[in-house]
Amino acid sequence: xxxxALPLLVEQRKAKAxxxxxxxxxxxxxxxxxxxxxxxxxxxxxxxxxxxxxxxxQLICTFHVRNLASSLGSYRAISYCWGNPTKxxxxxxxxxxxxxxxxxxxxxxxxxxxxxxxxFFWIDQLCINQEDYVEKSAQVLLMGQIYSSTKQVIAxxxxxxxxxxxxxxxxxxxxKEIDQMKCQGIQPTLQPTMSSEPRMRNMPAExxxxxxxxxxxxxxxxxxxxxxxxxxxxxxxxxxxEDTAREAIHxxxxxxxxxxxxxxxxEVLSTLERDxxxxxxxxxxxxxxxxxxxxxDPPGLGAVRLFSALxxxxxxxxxxTLNAALxxxxxxxxxxxRDKLYALLGFCTDVTDARLRPDYTVxxxxxxxxxxxxxxxxxxxxxxxxPMGGIGLARSFVNLPSWVPDFSTxxxxxxxxxxxxxxxxxxxxxAWGDCEPTDIIVDRLSSxxxxxxxxxxxxxxxxxxxxxxxxxxxxxxxxxxxxxxDKLKYGAVLHWLEEIQKYLTQSSAHAGIGxxxxxxxxxxxxxxxxxxxxxxxxxxxxxAFDSWYQSQRELAGKDKAGIIATQSRKAxxxxxxxxxxxxxxxxxxxxxxxxxxxxxFLGFGPKGLQHGDLVCIVKGARMPFLLRxxxxxxxxxxxxxxxxxxxxMYGEGLKLGEMEQFLVV
Numbered sequence: 001x002x003x004x005a006l007p008l009l010v011e012q013r014k015a016k017a018x019x020x021x022x023x024x025x026x027x028x029x030x031x032x033x034x035x036x037x038x039x040x041x042x043x044x045x046x047x048x049x050x051x052x053x054x055x056x057x058q059l060i061c062t063f064h065v066r067n068l069a070s071s072l073g074s075y076r077a078i079s080y081c082w083g084n085p086t087k088x089x090x091x092x093x094x095x096x097x098x099x100x101x102x103x104x105x106x107x108x109x110x111x112x113x114x115x116x117x118x119x120f121f122w123i124d125q126l127c128i129n130q131e132d133y134v135e136k137s138a139q140v141l142l143m144g145q146i147y148s149s150t151k152q153v154i155a156x157x158x159x160x161x162x163x164x165x166x167x168x169x170x171x172x173x174x175x176k177e178i179d180q181m182k183c184q185g186i187q188p189t190l191q192p193t194m195s196s197e198p199r200m201r202n203m204p205a206e207x208x209x210x211x212x213x214x215x216x217x218x219x220x221x222x223x224x225x226x227x228x229x230x231x232x233x234x235x236x237x238x239x240x241x242e243d244t245a246r247e248a249i250h251x252x253x254x255x256x257x258x259x260x261x262x263x264x265x266x267e268v269l270s271t272l273e274r275d276x277x278x279x280x281x282x283x284x285x286x287x288x289x290x291x292x293x294x295x296x297d298p299p300g301l302g303a304v305r306l307f308s309a310l311x312x313x314x315x316x317x318x319x320x321t322l323n324a325a326l327x328x329x330x331x332x333x334x335x336x337x338r339d340k341l342y343a344l345l346g347f348c349t350d351v352t353d354a355r356l357r358p359d360y361t362v363x364x365x366x367x368x369x370x371x372x373x374x375x376x377x378x379x380x381x382x383x384x385x386x387p388m389g390g391i392g393l394a395r396s397f398v399n400l401p402s403w404v405p406d407f408s409t410x411x412x413x414x415x416x417x418x419x420x421x422x423x424x425x426x427x428x429x430x431a432w433g434d435c436e437p438t439d440i441i442v443d444r445l446s447s448x449x450x451x452x453x454x455x456x457x458x459x460x461x462x463x464x465x466x467x468x469x470x471x472x473x474x475x476x477x478x479x480x481x482x483x484x485x486d487k488l489k490y491g492a493v494l495h496w497l498e499e500i501q502k503y504l505t506q507s508s509a510h511a512g513i514g515x516x517x518x519x520x521x522x523x524x525x526x527x528x529x530x531x532x533x534x535x536x537x538x539x540x541x542x543x544a545f546d547s548w549y550q551s552q553r554e555l556a557g558k559d560k561a562g563i564i565a566t567q568s569r570k571a572x573x574x575x576x577x578x579x580x581x582x583x584x585x586x587x588x589x590x591x592x593x594x595x596x597x598x599x600x601f602l603g604f605g606p607k608g609l610q611h612g613d614l615v616c617i618v619k620g621a622r623m624p625f626l627l628r629x630x631x632x633x634x635x636x637x638x639x640x641x642x643x644x645x646x647x648x649m650y651g652e653g654l655k656l657g658e659m660e661q662f663l664v665v
Contacts, residue, residue, distance in 0.1 A: 035097040037129040042138065043068050045146060046127040047075045047120040050113050051094075059109060061126065062094040068145055073245025075120035077150040078112065079233040080104055080157075081223045082125065082335055091126075101125060108156050111256045122146060133360040140358040143229075144236050144346020152247040153237040155262070157224045160255030167219035168258045170212045175264045178271055191275050213280040220300030221283060224253075228332035228339060231325075232346035234262060234307045235314055266308045269301060287410070299331070310347065319349045322356075323375060323384045326405075330388075330412045337364045337396075337408040341371050350378070364408070365397050372404045373442045376449070386440075387413040387623050390641030392606030401447045402638040403664050411606075412589070414642050416622050418529035419586060421540035421579045426529055429622045429644075433651025438620035448636070448665045453618040454657040456648065457596035459611055459626070463500050464592040466492035490555035497522070497552065500593055500602075507600035519545070521646060525602045527580070528587040528644045540579075547576035548584075587644075594643075599656070605643030613640050616662070617653040624648050627662060636665045 040046060045068050051060045066074070087100035091109060101109075105125045113121060121127075128139045147153060157164070178188040224230060238250040251262035272278050278301060284294045306328060313320050325344045334340050342358045345351050353374050359367070375385045388405035395406040405411075418426035441450040504518045523545035524530040529538055591604045596615060603615070605626050613626040626640035645653075 033098050035093045035095070035099045037132070037135075038063070038065055040065055040135065040139070041067075043142075045071070045122065045139070045142065047071070047122050048126055049120050050109070050117065052114075052117075058092055059113075060092050060094050061099070063127070064120065068142060068149060072149045073151040073238075073241040075122050075150055076116060076152050076154055077122045077147050077233070077237075078108055078124075079147075079153050079155040079224070079230055079251070080108060081227050083223070085335060099126060104156070104158075107159060107256075111159065112154055112156055112254065122150065137358040137360050140342055141345060143343075144232050145240070147233050147346070148236040148238065148240040150238060151241060151245055152249065153233055153251040155224060155230070155233075155251055155253045157222045157253060157255055160257065163215045163218055164255050165258050166212065166215040168255075168260045170216055171260055171265055171268050174268045174271070178267060188271050189275055190271050190277060210280070217281040217283050217298050220281065220298035220304075221285070222300065223333075225298075225300035225303040226331070226333045228329060228334045228343040230303070231307060231310070231329065231332070232343060235311045235347045237311075239314065262304075262307075266304050269304050270308070273301075273305070303332075314347060314349075320347060321350050322348045323379055326375075326385060326388065326407070327413055330407075331410045334408075336360075338362075338367045340407040341367060353378075365400055368397070368400060368407055369404050369447065371407075373444065376438075376440055376442055379438075385413075386618070386621065386625065386639070387416075387642035390606055390608075390626070390639045391628075392608030392626065392641035394607075401665055402640075403449050414623060414644055415528070415587065418527065418538075419583060420529065420538040421544045421583065422538075426538065427650070429649045430651060431617050431622055431624050431649055431653065432620050433654055436620045438618065446665070448663055450661060450663055451618055452659055452661050453616040453621075453625070454653060454659055455614050455616050455627075456624075456645075456653045456656040457599050457601055457615045459594045459609060459613040459615065460597040461503050461595040462592050462609060462611060463496060463503075463594065464607070465588075465590055466496055467590075487557045490552055491557065494552050494556040494558070497549070500595075503595050504600075504602065507595070519549070521602060523549075523580075525593060525604065525644070525646045526588050527583040528604075529583075530646055530649075544576045544580040544583075547573055548580035551577050596645075601645050601647055603643050603645035603648075606641035609640055609643070615643065615645060615648070617648065617656075619659070624653070627664070630665055633665075635663065637662045639664050 037046070044065055046063045046065055049062050049064065051062065052058065053060065081104060082102055083104045084102060087102050089103065089106045090098040090100050091106075092098055102125065105123065108123065124139075124143075129135045174190060177190065181188045234251050238246045249261045249263070252259050253262055253265065269278075272281075278297065281298055281301060282295050283298050284292060285296055285298075287293045310320055310325075322344060325348050326341075329340070329344065332340070332343075334343065338358070338360065341356075345356065345358070355370055355374055362370075372385060372389070379385065385405055386403060388407075388411075389403050390405075391402045393406070393411040394409045395411075396408050397406050400406055417428040420426055439452050443449065500522060501518060504521060520542065523541060526545075527541070529541065588604055591607060592609060593602065593604045594609060595602055601615065603624075605613075609626055610628065613628050616625050616627050618625050623642040624645050626643050627637045628640050630636035630638050
């Protein structure tokens, strides 16, 4: 245990001197200095109060064991990122013993707690005995209740800087304008406000880094927005507390010098999205695999949208299922890989199986497999969470069975319904046609599942999407005035498209099909959308794809080279390009497109798909799946992952083969 104090931090922030230092008269050996927690009962929590010694300025913590049911509105709960888990500092307790704490916790005690000297606080790092896994498991199960019973949640995002202050100023200024419009009965819009900051396609290059937009974008890249525990902390904040016992603001986002209400931030971001102004917030960020993603939304934009939507569902007593939550939380982060699941328990409404209870004495692999077994048992209608699993996706825990998702990664399942150019959802996929139970049987002893399905074809050709020289994705945001022909970048994309076209036109199944139909098949596959039941799902798609494809040719130095970056093009041309690019990023993402052998289907699937993988329609499942022979046993199969196959998403494959049974390990 380190006995390091905080003189530099305290001096730099001009806080009270030496509040984390060890009292000079305290001569106990470090091994016996550590604070010994009093036990807590099954429905009890610890809260802490703070006192500051008048002579030394030292901060002293006192812990109080309380019954959770009788503590409504009696404490403030802190939401924050642990950051570096090394406990560099220590805090003094009322019995003279000390507790080691991280830098982030030290900042909270320095800058947040003194604002409310008479209040009680709940901070997980201090109020849960982190060394006692049994207690930790029990307390984690209460987290949803802890945050729903607080008088206020304070989200600490760090000390901040002038940029964070500027971002909050900007948010509050925009909210004032929104609020004025609402008071006047006008639909809020920020388009007039941005008249001096027109949409990106008309901005000169020097305006793209305008300070206020940059400050807001950096603010939304704060690690707090990516922390999986934050979901329940915001969603459940104060939901059980009576109005008379809680603050007017349920969650306040706080830096050292400035704060803003979560609801205000959510309202502003929602308005910016509705006005198509969020393009000004795009950024370049490293992905989990170490590559650079260019032109992506800051994480806070999607996080705030998700938190707000789920909070509203809970307020209206609408269900929030574990399967639905899991499919939307792939990219959130947790220090402990088990917390990618445990963090959802506090706000999901279908948590009834005792085997889902947190248990930090169990390995990550066992937790993931147990959860998957339970979710499969309770999801017989569509086979979820199978679309989240597969060896074709990124996996950190290689010993997991192929059908068990690696929830720790930033992988993602294929969406269960297409989106249209206009932004409305298309008809939900139903690869098996009418709903039937999946008949998936879980064999816990052999860590395998038995499933039934129809093999419709085999993967023949795989077309991996081109990456940048750094191994990242190409920018998927259209900046017209910066677009210039680039044979290396756009030539690689165009070559990828032309190779797929060549495959389609040479396939015997497509002999005699005109070029227009080939391009239609390609465009519909890229965005996972095609007419079903005789209805055209997206009339605007052909025009958007034509504009997008033409832009790829021009930027690759073909056709009217260079004209795309001129003012002569109508603005609508760029909107069409962006509309298709948005759908491509949403559906295809960085997945490869594949073609099959006999029937020459076109589809896309996980990055790890290979030549020879089988395309299988699983009984009762919404999505087709790719299966691969197990390398150690020809009678067993590995799940590669879910896939989209043009012409197989609405029950068309049921007549293409006989039902078989597969043992998937």
